[in-house]
Amino acid sequence: MNIGDVRSLLLRATNLGMTQPEYLYIVPDIEGFEHTGLDVWRRNDSNDDMAREAFRRVMLVLIKTPSHDSFQQMLHRLNELMFGNKTSSYVTATYNDEEIEGSDTTETSAQQYILNGYYNCFLVYLTAVNDTLTHGGDIRDGQTFIKKIFNRTYLVGDEGEFKITAEGNRVVDMAVADMVDEVLGQFQEIGQYEVLTRNFTLNVNYQKGWPSGNTYVLSVPLCGYSGELCHNEPLSLQLAMGVSFVIILLIIAMVTAFIMRLRYLQRIKNLNWWSIQAEELQAVKIPTSRSVFNTSSNQRFTNASTMSEVSLTGRDHSMYKGTLVHMHLLASNNIRVNASLLKEFQMIRDMNHPNLLRILGACLEGERKMIIVEYCPKGTLQELLMDQSFKLDILFCLCILSDIVRALIYIHKHPLRVHGRLTSEVCMIDSRFSVKVGYYGLPTIYDSVKLLSKTQRKENDNLWIAPELLSCTGRATQKGDVYSLAIIISEILTREEPYSNDKDHMSSQEVLNKIQENFEPPFRPTVSAPKEMAIIEHLMRECWSSDPEKRPSLNRVHNIIHGLMMKNNQTGSLVDNLLQRLEKYSSNLERIVDEKVTELKQEKQKSEELLRQMLPASVADRLKAGLLVEPEFYDCVTIYFSDIVGFTDICSMLEPVHIVKMLNDLYSCFDGIIEHFDVYKVETIGDAYMVVSGLPARNGNEHARQIARMSIALLDAVSNFAPLDTPNKDQLKLRIGLNSGPVCAGVVGLKMPRYCLFGDAVNTASRMESNGAEMKIHVSNSTASILQEFGHFVLQSRGTVEIKGKGTMETFWLLSEKDLSSPVTLE
Structure with missing residues (x-):
């Protein structure tokens, strides 16, 4: 079909209103035109704009011809031999190892299509003749000759091919072209259909879709080609019905929106239990000493002011509703409150356990964003363990482990299922020396931003992560929490950071690499526990096994620790444990006070001696008095x-x-x-x-x-x-x-x-x-x-x-x- 005829047909269809989106014209390009990238509608006349709009409803079906250089060069030379003028200069080209001479002219698309057909005909005929003569046949035997042609694949050049089936039908590949660039109005090939495999492949980058939008084009328009399927109501009646329908829809939409709004506000009120405004927080000054012997009753808070008036830099405490709280300042300002984050807050809302650090809420508005948790005056477990002046006996160690295990058991039974970030830095010590495990839940916040506090995520935090989780980005597991518990046990036994001996001659990354390697025994912290802690040391080594399945369950860990506590006359009552702890701490405090007093006396003697050397003794005595x-x-x-x-x-x-x-x-x-x-x-x-x-x-x-x-x-x-x-x-x-x-x-x-x-x-x-x-x-x-x-x-x-x-x-x-x-x- 000539493309000019197609243009005329589409212009006529436009005048008849038949180029709307519900119409699609599939045009077979029997001449073999190469329309890819061409504005085939353009004739540089007054109808170009109308033609371009009409061609938007056109899809071209093309016969695929070989596009490799040798085939195109052969067609070019044949065209020169057949249609070129005799005065043109002749050149020689090679196609299928044969030389073809011709003049240097340019063929039209129609000529190319005809030459392709002639070439294929001669290729089929000569192939059959050659095959018949090779096998001693007679080319005048039509029945035998035809069998040599049918059910055969023919190679065209170096890359192309076509097939003649057993029924004598020529099988060729097809392509589909569409006006992809509607601004310039150029057609491009959007897909290919392979006849042999009956497979249609659409180009990955094609995004336009059907001319009518996302819906398929119907075989017949809704109102028919002439509108005979639609009743022609008076315009005024149609308008009245349309307006009434729109008004009814608006009323229904408004009522529905109002009801949904009420439900939404109620739901938001329930979902936003965690939201805390910056004005509700008051800055306070607390004693800088983090000694484990300071009690909250001895602390005095002064200079209260709203957090909106005070810079939060370097501060991590404030007053909220008359209660001292701790703030985890967040380093990122890109935290958005979405459905996922609300769901995470809803999940931790009802989490309540004496060994869990209670999350009071969050302030995610303004320049400063923070998580608000209950205040623990004794700092972190890691700080307690690093304080060598504080003496830990086996009973206190067992109480620490018991608190952590009870918190993990609660988390594992909760829908949260896993902690995933357990280290000695996330275990806080309250005023009663109970351990409270924090930093649970809220993966959107804790896993995506860094904290502006001592518990900042850093490379050393990976030392608590199980080896099977270091080498992948998968989710945390309950067995991984058991491994992290084992590393904390090693800290309690050694009173040092994990792998502190190894990090003297290795970097943290080198330590992590050795942890992931399959050594036997596995590479773990060096621990030498006293005899009375031998059972705990054995439990620790079970918990950090390289095989997650060989690690004990938390219930078994709890039973072992509870048995040791009973063996050492340590009851399970929180009050009794607290009283026993206070007695221990009182004795420990008296010992430390005596040591400090002795040191003070020695320093005083040194100062007096130095003063006597600087001044006469009598003068120095008067100054001291x-x-x-x-x-x-x-x-x-x-x-x-x-x-x-x-x-x-x-x-x-x-x-x-x-x-x-x-x-x-x-x-x-x-x-x-x-x-x-x-x-x-x-x-x-x-x-x-x-x-x-x-x-x-x-x-x-x-x-x-x-x-x-x-x-x-x-x-x-x-x-x-x-x-x-x-x-x-x-x-x-x-x-x-x-x-x-x-x-x-x-x-x-x-x-x-x-x-x-x-x-x-x-x-x-x-x-x-x-x-x-x-x-x-x-x-x-x-x-x-x-x-x-x-x-x-x-x-x-x-x-x-x-x-x-x-x-x-x-x-x-x-x-x-x-x-x-x-x-x-x-x-």
Whole structure:
């Protein structure tokens, strides 16, 4: 059928109203046109728009012709030989190993179709002739010749083929084309029909469907081709009936919607039991200490304000309806309240067990989203186990395991069926030291978002997951909960995190890989339990078996634990267990308090000793007593100053660390010496060393003799000091100055208070040192006069010396002490 005739027919059908969606035109393309991607309706005239709309109701049935290159090239050359002008240049093509010459022209689709038919005819005829002659037959024997043609498949080129059946019918494949691109109006092949297999294959990307929409096209229109099957009512009556019908439908719809709305609101009220507004939560401040000995009765909450006014960052507690609650802050803002989430909340609504962490609701509106649960002041089980100051005995361990097992048994009997996220971090400890298992249910929330809390899902959490669940993304199982319980038992027995010994030399991922491998025995935490816990250890190893079927049931685990509790006189009563626990904790608390008091006393002694080293003992005692230390005037004291000769040059030759070590060794030696004299070391600044005698306890004129004897002892110690690590192995040399006179002394400063001396006598002592000589004791006239009164110190006059700021002064060298009735002994 010519496509132009089809276009004319469809234009006429449009004028008759027969191109509506209820019509479909199936057009056989007997000419073999290739319409894929072509706007076959276009003629560039005024009817193009009408034709394109009409062709939307058309499906083309095409005869599939071989499309491979060799076949198309052969047809092209045949077309040139048959229809091309003789002046065209001739080229040679190969088809089925035969060369065909022809001119270089382009054939039409009709010519291609005719050439294809001619080629197939000659192929059939020549194949039969060749086969007949090969077998010694006579091609003039028509009956035998026909048998060679029938019931045979013929190869067309390298890829195509067709068949002639035993009845002599030619079998060819067909294709269906539709206007897929309605904007450009182009047809594309949407499916293929294989005659031999009678199989029609629709292209995967074809989404348009029937021209009438999702319904099939009827054989006859509802009202017939001429409308004879429909009664023609007056237009006004039809309009009235239509309006009445619409009004009735609207009334019914409104009543139905109202009833459904009432039911919906009632249902929503029941479903939204969990919804908590941010304004209902009040921020509180609680003690930061998480010690297991703190009780809720000792906590005080202050600065309450609505959660809408306070940032939640870093806070995980609040007040809700007068009760302290814990908030699990969620890291994702993409949590949508849908039917699935409502169903999950409805499932956990009635879950009530003394060992389950009660979920009070959730706040899923606003920027901050959180799950609200009851508050457990003792923290998590993992925190309790990591607190080495808290002693766990076998009875307490059994109570912990009993609480966890009872919670799991309840969950497994509940429609929830499985926990799936059991770790020691999800087991909370309440104020009565009962374990409450949390993070159950709500897979939409817990499995899809991370928690902004200590129970955040992380790589280490997989250490509690059974090996058969690590290697797949399947759902959690009850046997998997038993495995997780075994890992918690290992934590209780070792008081360490799972695989803590292995993670010293392996990463968490390497540990997980070894868990999944089929070792015998399986790779599990290293546990060495005490003798009294041997049964629990054996139970633990059964629970973490690699074969889920070999793991014991929770009922059996509960029976074993209950038997051990009865054996240890641990009753099953919650009140009795609590009283026994409190007695244990009271004794434990007393022991810890005694230890802390002892440590406090030791630290106090250290602090007092340090204070006495910084200040005179009498001054330190007054400061400790909270008394004011008034500045005090002293008529006469003796002041000692010394420094190291050439200290600057020494610093340039030694590393800083060596200088510090040298000064530390030197002054440690000095400190040991001055302990044998009635003196007080005021301070050391760099290489300068300052000592005084005669304060704060007055000692008459004894201060001069004490300082003099000390100076001689220090010079003797320096002369025996080890040589320095310098190129010349220099020996330390000291320069000493002494002066006696009145001073004022007092405590200066609040932080790091210093006992300071003020007066001209201090400056004079410093001048004696700076104007002295190496390895000599330079004393002022005032000090020399006091020493001469004792009669056993050897002094040599230096004469008059010009002292900066003092003018001319007569000074002396202290050489030694003679005629000692009680010589100084240094220990």
